[in-house]
Amino acid sequence: MKSLVSRCPIEEVMQLLSGRWPTLLIYYLKQGTKRFSDLRRDNPTISHKMLSLELRKLEDAGIVERTEFGGYPLRVEYQLTPGGHRLVPLIDALGYWWETTSDGGGHSSSAGAEPVVSNTVLRD
Amino acid sequence: MKSLVSRCPIEEVMQLLSGRWPTLLIYYLKQGTKRFSDLRRDNPTISHKMLSLELRKLEDAGIVERTEFGGYPLRVEYQLTPGGHRLVPLIDALGYWWETTSDGGGHSSSAGAEPVVSNTVLRD
DNA sequence: TCGTGGTTACAAAAAGGTGCGTAATTTACT
DNA sequence: AGTAAATTACGCACCTTTTTGTAACCACGA
Numbered sequence: 001m002k003s004l005v006s007r008c009p010i011e012e013v014m015q016l017l018s019g020r021w022p023t024l025l026i027y028y029l030k031q032g033t034k035r036f037s038d039l040r041r042d043n044p045t046i047s048h049k050m051l052s053l054e055l056r057k058l059e060d061a062g063i064v065e066r067t068e069f070g071g072y073p074l075r076v077e078y079q080l081t082p083g084g085h086r087l088v089p090l091i092d093a094l095g096y097w098w099e100t101t102s103d104g105g106g107h108s109s110s111a112g113a114e115p116v117v118s119n120t121v122l123r124d
Numbered sequence: 125m126k127s128l129v130s131r132c133p134i135e136e137v138m139q140l141l142s143g144r145w146p147t148l149l150i151y152y153l154k155q156g157t158k159r160f161s162d163l164r165r166d167n168p169t170i171s172h173k174m175l176s177l178e179l180r181k182l183e184d185a186g187i188v189e190r191t192e193f194g195g196y197p198l199r200v201e202y203q204l205t206p207g208g209h210r211l212v213p214l215i216d217a218l219g220y221w222w223e224t225t226s227d228g229g230g231h232s233s234s235a236g237a238e239p240v241v242s243n244t245v246l247r248d
Numbered sequence: 249t250c251g252t253g254g255t256t257a258c259a260a261a262a263a264g265g266t267g268c269g270t271a272a273t274t275t276a277c278t
Numbered sequence: 279a280g281t282a283a284a285t286t287a288c289g290c291a292c293c294t295t296t297t298t299g300t301a302a303c304c305a306c307g308a
Contacts, residue, residue: 009219010147017218018142019297023134036253047299052254062225072306073252083225090217094141095133097214101186101207143263160287171265176288196272197286 016061021046021054023091026080029064030088033079063087140185145170145178147215150204153188154212157203187211 017023021043028034028042039051046054055078058064063084069075080088141147145167152158152166163175170178179202182188187208193199204212 008151009222010151010215011144013218013222014141014144014147016222017138018144020135020138020142023138027132027134037251048254049256049300050298053298068253072308073250074254074305076253083221086225087218087221090214090221091134093214093217094137094211097207097211098133098137098140101210172288173266173290174264177264192287196274197284198271198288200287 016057016063017091019054021050022058025051025054025058026063026084026088026091029078029080030085033077035075035077039078058084140181140187141215143178145174146182149175149178149182150187150208150212150215153202153204154209157201159199159201163202182208 024043025039028039034042036051036055039055040046040048043051055064055066059066062081064078065081065084067077067079069077148167149163152163158166160172160175160179163179164170164172167175179188179190183190186205188202189205191201191203193201
């Protein structure tokens, strides 16, 4: 076990949602029920392993529900839980925030307060 | 430029907010202007390297404004930009979502989603 | 043999920590 | 007086830890 104490909930959520995949998977999952291979098609750059890893993480967190149908070839379906659905608008809001705040290209906005030095040295 | 064009804004935000520190720093910064050493005190486990790295990332993203005062010992102050302030309630909402959906912290009220294992051991 | 969902072992890459150096000025000690 | 140390916010180099990718394997029925 790595860490045991839950400091603030924000840390917890971010630990869950951090990385490229969690929000992306939620994004695709909000479209409805998806199978493993569907999600791979939706997002071709995720590796097999990552997908099953992330899916399990979301499942453990109660965001995604996994339904396994018997038989072969094995069939498994994933869908958002009610809790997962409640999360969607929050994630969307973040996306909207991004669009409206730092839009497109550079944002310089020299605020011009009292301090002496210039604000930012630009980098790559 | 390092990354390709912006796919969906959600990916962008998450790339920015992913990790332990960004949201934490925003959390502390919403209390007002902070200096480098203040933030280190607020969060003793962050290394000075990480702090300056994350701070610069947030600055580049337009969330944090860095104000450098001349003189020695050098003094630098950090504060949220208006955009950064707009981000705060969204992050709070995520925290609230976590509290109300999954009880990780040791609250009561089993949500009744799955057979509970032992409540002491939780896997990452 | 293929196709599905998943796991494991190993390798690569990314993230993160430690410690040293730097600046200009004040304070501390000799 | 003169030297040494501390201060603040970093950058850089080096090293460890964590995460992610690759590839192969398993199950089994068509």
